[in-house]
Amino acid sequence: MTAARIDGKAVAAALRGDVADAAAVFTDRTGRAPGLATVLVGEDPASAVYVRSKGKATGEAGMASFSHTLPDTISEAELLALVDQLNADDRVDGILVQLPLPAHIDANRVIAAIDPAKDVDGFHPVNAGRLATGLDGLVPCTPLGCLHLLKQQLGSLAGKDAVVIGRSNIVGKPMAMLLIGESATVTVAHSRTRDLPDVVRRADIVVAAVGRPEMIRGSWIKPGATVIDVGINRVPAAEEGKTRLVGDVAYDEAAEVASAITPVPGGVGPMTIAMLLRNTVVAAHRRAGLPDPEGL
Ligand SMILES: NC(=O)C1=CN([C@@H]2O[C@H](COP(=O)(O)OP(=O)(O)OC[C@H]3O[C@@H](n4cnc5c(N)ncnc54)[C@H](OP(=O)(O)O)[C@@H]3O)[C@@H](O)[C@H]2O)C=CC1
Numbered sequence: 001m002t003a004a005r006i007d008g009k010a011v012a013a014a015l016r017g018d019v020a021d022a023a024a025v026f027t028d029r030t031g032r033a034p035g036l037a038t039v040l041v042g043e044d045p046a047s048a049v050y051v052r053s054k055g056k057a058t059g060e061a062g063m064a065s066f067s068h069t070l071p072d073t074i075s076e077a078e079l080l081a082l083v084d085q086l087n088a089d090d091r092v093d094g095i096l097v098q099l100p101l102p103a104h105i106d107a108n109r110v111i112a113a114i115d116p117a118k119d120v121d122g123f124h125p126v127n128a129g130r131l132a133t134g135l136d137g138l139v140p141c142t143p144l145g146c147l148h149l150l151k152q153q154l155g156s157l158a159g160k161d162a163v164v165i166g167r168s169n170i171v172g173k174p175m176a177m178l179l180i181g182e183s184a185t186v187t188v189a190h191s192r193t194r195d196l197p198d199v200v201r202r203a204d205i206v207v208a209a210v211g212r213p214e215m216i217r218g219s220w221i222k223p224g225a226t227v228i229d230v231g232i233n234r235v236p237a238a239e240e241g242k243t244r245l246v247g248d249v250a251y252d253e254a255a256e257v258a259s260a261i262t263p264v265p266g267g268v269g270p271m272t273i274a275m276l277l278r279n280t281v282v283a284a285h286r287r288a289g290l291p292d293p294e295g296l
């Protein structure tokens with residue numbers, strides 16, 4: 001079997017179109033565009049690329065973008081003061097503080113300082129708790145993007161065996177919560193899991209969020225499974241001095257066994273950005289006391 005390639009880039013483009021429509025309606029009704037503030041601490045070039053592409057995508061979706069780049073010498077208190085200022089700024093509907101933060105700043109404290117109503121990353125404990133208890137809140141963008149691709153590919157997930165590899169607060173844990181919410185039977189694997197290949201072999205749905213280039217091999221995949229590869233790993237390219245992106249799954253091998261698989265790049269990454277815009281326009285509606293935009 002050769003797996004279908006799940007085109008996250010195309011799905012994300014469609015979603016961004018719907019988000020732009022909702023943003024235009026919001027702007028008409030309220031006299032202001034939905035606003036997203038991004039905060040980048042330090043000069044990490046990869047993070048700078050994410051923040052830039054998020055800024056560009058916001059503009060294209062008809063939203064206002066407020067981007068703050070701070071030196072990595074900034075103190076925790078100064079960063080918390082900026083978060084407070086953004087919490088109080090009525091033009092700002094969404095706040096994204098790029099992670100990781102420098103070691104001298106307590107990321108949990110910064111996340112907890114964000115107004116949960118503006119927490120478009122869905123990382124605040126209030127939003128994590130809402131997700132875990134089945135209440136409406138803001139859901140982390142990457143897992144939400146993965147779920148969108150899975151539902152588009154499979155329809156109902158009820159009764160499917162799903163294995164999530166990785167248990168981070170950003171990806172693995174919220175992914176597991178969303179899959180439970182869809183009535184899948186969910187296993188969460190991590191670095192202490194025994195016989196990971198065997199665990200993965202049981203899965204109709206594999207979500208890989210490990211951060212290890214091509215760790216998951218084709219021989220681990222159950223024939224016909226659907227594979228979502230969250231990993232973004234930069235590895236040396238054939239050409240001297242160049243790099244390329246690969247996922248956590250050995251794509252070519254897995255594509256011979258799976259029924260559908262996301263590529264890297266062009267899979268989950270673009271969906272994350274589309275869902276960030278979606279969460280921002282949803283947060284804007286809720287903050288303005290308007291009903292959620294339909295179909296998002
Ligand atoms: N496409 C996108 O939009 C996004 C992509 N990413 C990418 O996804 C990947 C994961 O990100 P993130 O969740 O933040 O990473 P973390 O490093 O926070 O978590 C990695 C998880 O993988 C587990 N793990 C590590 N080694 C193994 C192993 N050998 N076997 C099984 N499990 C293992 C860890 O287990 P333990 O808990 O036991 O340490 C941990 O739970 C990265 O490549 C990241 O770049 C992240 C966010 C968005």
Ligand SMILES: Nc1nc(=O)c2c([nH]1)NC[C@@H]1CN(c3ccc(C(=O)N[C@@H](CCC(=O)O)C(=O)O)cc3)C=[N+]21
Pocket residue numbers: 049050096097098099100121141142232245264265266267268269270272273
């Ligand atoms: N507070 C916070 N929220 C995040 O959501 C967050 C974060 N911090 N820190 C870093 C990770 C990583 N992340 C990605 C988003 C999009 C792509 C993406 O669009 N990738 C493209 C390729 C981009 C390229 O070529 O460089 C793709 O996969 O096709 C990748 C990675 C969000 N993260």
